[in-house]
Amino acid sequence: SNSTRILGDTLFIKVYRHLRQGCNPELEMGRFLTEVSPYPHIVPLAGALQYQGSDDTVVTMALLQGYIENQGDAWSYTVDYLERFFADVLISDLVDTSEEDVNLHSAYLLQIETLGRRTAELHQALAKPSGDPAFEPEPVNSADLAAWRRVVARDIRESLKKLKSSLLHLPEALHDDAKRLLEGKERLLEWCKSQPPLSVASNKTRYHGDFHLGQVLMVENDFIIIDFEGEPARTLEERRTKHSPLRDVAGMLRSFNYAAEFALSESTAERPLDLARLRPLARRWEQATHDAFMKGYGIAIEGCSSYPSDEADATALRNLFTLEKALYELRYELQNRPDWVDVPLSGLVALLDSITEQSDA
Numbered sequence: 001s002n003s004t005r006i007l008g009d010t011l012f013i014k015v016y017r018h019l020r021q022g023c024n025p026e027l028e029m030g031r032f033l034t035e036v037s038p039y040p041h042i043v044p045l046a047g048a049l050q051y052q053g054s055d056d057t058v059v060t061m062a063l064l065q066g067y068i069e070n071q072g073d074a075w076s077y078t079v080d081y082l083e084r085f086f087a088d089v090l091i092s093d094l095v096d097t098s099e100e101d102v103n104l105h106s107a108y109l110l111q112i113e114t115l116g117r118r119t120a121e122l123h124q125a126l127a128k129p130s131g132d133p134a135f136e137p138e139p140v141n142s143a144d145l146a147a148w149r150r151v152v153a154r155d156i157r158e159s160l161k162k163l164k165s166s167l168l169h170l171p172e173a174l175h176d177d178a179k180r181l182l183e184g185k186e187r188l189l190e191w192c193k194s195q196p197p198l199s200v201a202s203n204k205t206r207y208h209g210d211f212h213l214g215q216v217l218m219v220e221n222d223f224i225i226i227d228f229e230g231e232p233a234r235t236l237e238e239r240r241t242k243h244s245p246l247r248d249v250a251g252m253l254r255s256f257n258y259a260a261e262f263a264l265s266e267s268t269a270e271r272p273l274d275l276a277r278l279r280p281l282a283r284r285w286e287q288a289t290h291d292a293f294m295k296g297y298g299i300a301i302e303g304c305s306s307y308p309s310d311e312a313d314a315t316a317l318r319n320l321f322t323l324e325k326a327l328y329e330l331r332y333e334l335q336n337r338p339d340w341v342d343v344p345l346s347g348l349v350a351l352l353d354s355i356t357e358q359s360d361a
Contacts, residue, residue: 002015011067028240029228030043041223075255083263112296115293118225119211123245145196184352201309202309204244244306245306247325327348
């Protein structure tokens with residue numbers, strides 16, 4: 001969607017290929033987080049090139065940012081880390097019934113706790129009152145909550161309809177999970193009706209909008225958050241709409257699942273039988289990473305107006321947005337990368353199982 005160049009060792013230019021009418025969210029967010037509510041863990045905005053028509057139509061054509069030396073993105077770092085861990089497991093005495101493997105991740109988990117803090121600090125910065133209507137926090141009302149539930153219910157129907165029509169084209173190994181998910185449609189819809197509650201004490205604000213490990217750069221054992229364009233498939237208006245920043249949290253939690261599954265696939269490509277040994281370790285890593293991220297996030301988000309005052313409400317919102325994200329991933333993979341369908345599919349089955357357990361309890 002863009003072309004980029006590093007200019008010397010101080011500037012970075014991004015030229016957009018898909019030009020759309022209106023101010024690009026990345027320019028807006030960069031200006032706000034550089035000049036209005038400064039947040040140090042982004043690349044600072046240095047300038048922009050815009051076209052302005054005779055009818056005052058504005059199109060953002062390019063963005064100029066400060067360049068920051070880095071060690072690559074957190075996605076590549078995480079996948080490499082997991083592949084090394086799996087390789088060590090396969091030549092060691094560590095077995096899949098052991099809990100000791102979680103302790104082996106202590107240094108990585110400290111980094112992810114830091115990532116959780118940086119994410120919360122970003123949300124704190126975006127919740128700062130500024131008087132700018134495009135960024136001013138607004139209370140979440142019952143109409144917002146009802147609309148969010150309707151969107152996810154719609155996504156459930158559309159995603160499962162697409163899954164059903166694609167069933168014959170999926171690998172046979174995925175048929176059981178696909179059928180379980182299709183059979184659980186009504187359970188998902190019923191659960192969606194109750195999530196979140198009818199009222200939540202929090203504000204809606206601007207947020208990253210496309211948050212995952214690939215949108216985070218590693219810089220000297222810390223993190224820089226990049227690419228505030230939002231999801232490219234959405235309109236500029238949709239990407240500029242205020243929402244709960246817990247959507248970003250859900251996106252990052254799903255990214256941990258993707259990293260685990262991708263690393264498992266790469267590590268067992270030549271010896272598929274190793275999957276049975278490695279998968280339980282990957283699941284424990286994912287849970288430990290989830291917990292570390294939420295620990296850091298929980299510490300740094302305290303007192304933020306966009307975070308629900310009731311922790312149960314925050315959990316309900318996070319669960320709703322995690323389901324929304326996984327459904328989006330399922331539709332995307334069915335349409336664009338059929339070989340990756342197993343990742344969101346297994347994630348959705350796990351969510352369905354969790355919902356079923358909650359209902360039975």
